Amino acid sequence: MKQVHNFNAGPCILPRVAIENTAQALLDLNGSGLSLIEISHRSKDFEAINNECIALWKELLGIPEGYHVLFLGGGASLQFCMLAYNLLSTKAAYVESGVWAKKAAKEAKLFGEVKVIASSSDKNFSYYPAIGDIPQDVDYLHITTNNTIYGTELRRDIDSPVPLVADMSSDIMSRPVDVSKYAMIYGGAQKNVGPAGVAFVIVKEALLGKVQRQIPTMLDYRTHIAEKSLFNTPPVFAIYAMRETLRWIKAQGGLQAMAELNQKKADLLYSYLDNESKMFVGTADKASRSLMNICFVMTEQHKGKEEEFMNVAKAAGMVGIKGHRSVGGFRASTYNALPLSSVQALVDCMRKFEQ
Numbered sequence: 533m534k535q536v537h538n539f540n541a542g543p544c545i546l547p548r549v550a551i552e553n554t555a556q557a558l559l560d561l562n563g564s565g566l567s568l569i570e571i572s573h574r575s576k577d578f579e580a581i582n583n584e585c586i587a588l589w590k591e592l593l594g595i596p597e598g599y600h601v602l603f604l605g606g607g608a609s610l611q612f613c614m615l616a617y618n619l620l621s622t623k624a625a626y627v628e629s630g631v632w633a634k635k636a637a638k639e640a641k642l643f644g645e646v647k648v649i650a651s652s653s654d655k656n657f658s659y660y661p662a663i664g665d666i667p668q669d670v671d672y673l674h675i676t677t678n679n680t681i682y683g684t685e686l687r688r689d690i691d692s693p694v695p696l697v698a699d700m701s702s703d704i705m706s707r708p709v710d711v712s713k714y715a716m717i718y719g720g721a722q723k724n725v726g727p728a729g730v731a732f733v734i735v736k737e738a739l740l741g742k743v744q745r746q747i748p749t750m751l752d753y754r755t756h757i758a759e760k761s762l763f764n765t766p767p768v769f770a771i772y773a774m775r776e777t778l779r780w781i782k783a784q785g786g787l788q789a790m791a792e793l794n795q796k797k798a799d800l801l802y803s804y805l806d807n808e809s810k811m812f813v814g815t816a817d818k819a820s821r822s823l824m825n826i827c828f829v830m831t832e833q834h835k836g837k838e839e840e841f842m843n844v845a846k847a848a849g850m851v852g853i854k855g856h857r858s859v860g861g862f863r864a865s866t867y868n869a870l871p872l873s874s875v876q877a878l879v880d881c882m883r884k885f886e887q
């Protein structure tokens with residue numbers, strides 16, 4: 533296979549072994565003579581896969597009693613609406629830290645009043661806004677822990693006097709998290725924990741059943757809690773690949789090991805940008821820098837060379853380093869499965885270009 537360095541922002545790099553095992557199950561699941569996608573989601577085989585996947589989520593994140601882990605279709609984007617449907621009675625607070633956060637707030641407005649209590653839109657979301665006083669009269673506070681497009685990340689578990697809801701699409705399982713500080717954590721799987729097609733939801737049961745409105749069956753978390761995410765046909769392929777990805781994370785030493793590896797990768801690239809490079813410069817505020825998405829551009833003096841560098845990087849096997857159109861320049865996504873050697877290869881490529 534062609535040797536590449538996969539910096540895609542999502543869908544993105546997954547552990548090779550997870551892809552190989554999933555490919556095998558697609559051909560022949562457990563020697564059954566059947567493909568993973570040819571069996572009933574109510575079969576013993578799939579039930580075991582689903583249960584192990586839930587158990588791995590609980591083990592890796594140390595999820596306390598009283599929470600449920602759900603695997604749902606519709607991506608993180610459906611959760612923007614679904615969480616408000618289930619949790620918003622009158623008012624909710626949102627931190628506007630990027631485009632995904634804005635999209636989440638937009639959906640919530642369909643169900644009640646949205647108070648934006650912090651925003652970094654004044655500087656094109658290049659920093660994580662300070663979360664000051666959290667109002668007590670809201671049903672929940674919504675945050676986006678990692679801003680995939682802008683490369684900023686909160687990287688700590690804040691204390692909140694109201695239920696805390698977090699979109700962790702792009703930094704889930706990248707570090708240990710104190711789940712007990714959150715009422716709900718959700719995201720699309722396709723950045724750190726699996727392929728596209730499944731969203732994960734970790735929700736505290738005590739939080740549900742408080743809104744007065746009627747909730748359509750499929751959009752009610754209690755439906756999926758009661759049926760262990762098997763109310764209707766779940767995304768079986770994506771759940772299988774997610775289980776394989778979580779097995780890999782566990783085999784690497786769990787979230788502490790992931791955090792250490794991610795720190796090393798980020799340190800390597802950020803320190804090159806800060807201490808050595810004359811042509812490239814990071815775009816995110818230093819205190820807000822993401823360990824998952826590292827955004828950089830060429831300095832004013834060298835702006836004209838961005839395309840040239842892109843071509844050189846491509847020839848050296850770099851994939852997916854073009855920045856999002858709202859930031860420009862470059863973005864290297866350094867999710868769990870990306871090896872340190874890929875970041876080293878990128879830095880070597882940048883250094884050589886500068887020389």
Ligand SMILES: *Cc1c(COP(=O)(O)O)cnc(C)c1O
Nearest residue numbers: 607608609632680699701702720
């Ligand atoms: C990618 C992403 C989303 C969107 O996920 P979908 O599953 O495509 O709906 C939402 N929030 C964040 C932070 C993301 O990175």
